[in-house]
Amino acid sequence: MSDENSPILVRSLKSHHIGTKEKLLGIVRSVSTNKIAISTAVFRCKCGHESTKTFATPLETLTNPSVCEEFNGGCGRKSTQGIFELLDEESEYFDYREILLELDHPDDFNSKPNYFLLLLLHDESTIPINSTIEFETMIGTDPRHKKTTIAPFGITSEVILYEDVFGQPFNPDAQNPATRRDMERLVAICVCELFTNADAPVKLISIQNKMEQHRLSSSDLEDVLDKLCAVGTLFRPSMNRDEYMPTG
Numbered sequence: 001m002s003d004e005n006s007p008i009l010v011r012s013l014k015s016h017h018i019g020t021k022e023k024l025l026g027i028v029r030s031v032s033t034n035k036i037a038i039s040t041a042v043f044r045c046k047c048g049h050e051s052t053k054t055f056a057t058p059l060e061t062l063t064n065p066s067v068c069e070e071f072n073g074g075c076g077r078k079s080t081q082g083i084f085e086l087l088d089e090e091s092e093y094f095d096y097r098e099i100l101l102e103l104d105h106p107d108d109f110n111s112k113p114n115y116f117l118l119l120l121l122h123d124e125s126t127i128p129i130n131s132t133i134e135f136e137t138m139i140g141t142d143p144r145h146k147k148t149t150i151a152p153f154g155i156t157s158e159v160i161l162y163e164d165v166f167g168q169p170f171n172p173d174a175q176n177p178a179t180r181r182d183m184e185r186l187v188a189i190c191v192c193e194l195f196t197n198a199d200a201p202v203k204l205i206s207i208q209n210k211m212e213q214h215r216l217s218s219s220d221l222e223d224v225l226d227k228l229c230a231v232g233t234l235f236r237p238s239m240n241r242d243e244y245m246p247t248g
């Protein structure tokens with residue numbers, strides 16, 4: 001579990017995060033339309049006996065029961081074609097959307113899979129493309145991805161949409177970060193991106209260059225870096241104050 005106050009950037013996820021519950025911060029690259037998933041499927045056997053199957057995620061495969069369970073009052077017949085009928089009106093459903101969050105830098109030549117798949121359940125809020133969202137989830141692997149290089153995956157029913165002082169979704173590519181928190185997020189994302197690209201501690205001068213377009217003064221930048229080190233988002237790998245790395 002990460003520090004309560006500093007979510008991990010989706011972009012900086014590592015293998016050791018798989019199987020842990022984390023607070024994450026990521027940039028939205030696509031949002032699906034609403035999808036409907038079955039949570040509890042009710043089947044009726046030819047003998048009239050009904051049985052249910054529940055599904056924890058919408059990505060599981062809907063299959064018939066393997067047998068009409070005798071110990072539960074069924075007839076004991078094995079499942080063959082036509083024995084079981086799915087009862088639509090007695091089954092239970094829920095709504096969800098699939099959100100893809102940016103994982104790899106666009107320059108990454110090894111670019112598939114290049115997303116974090118988030119399933120957002122029971123939520124109808126507007127989530128603009130390129131906005132930044134925060135959420136908490138167990139980090140698993142996308143069960144539909146059948147390679148050994150996995151796509152990280154999470155499920156949540158609540159996301160926090162970051163907005164700037166004008167009520168616009170926070171976009172780390174926008175100029176003029178309007179608030180202190182936006183500035184901190186922007187600098188954290190910048191350092192993580194530089195670190196990922198170079199796989200080495202990030203020089204202060206590189207951060208200054210990258211942040212120049214955002215019109216953040218050098219002293220403001222150093223204040224923000226101090227704050228990010230204090231809360232544990234970044235650290236200085238040596239006594240040298242001119243080098244920074246993301247934590248975790």
Ligand SMILES: [Zn+2]
Pocket residue numbers: 045046047048049068074075076077
């Ligand atoms: Zn039966």
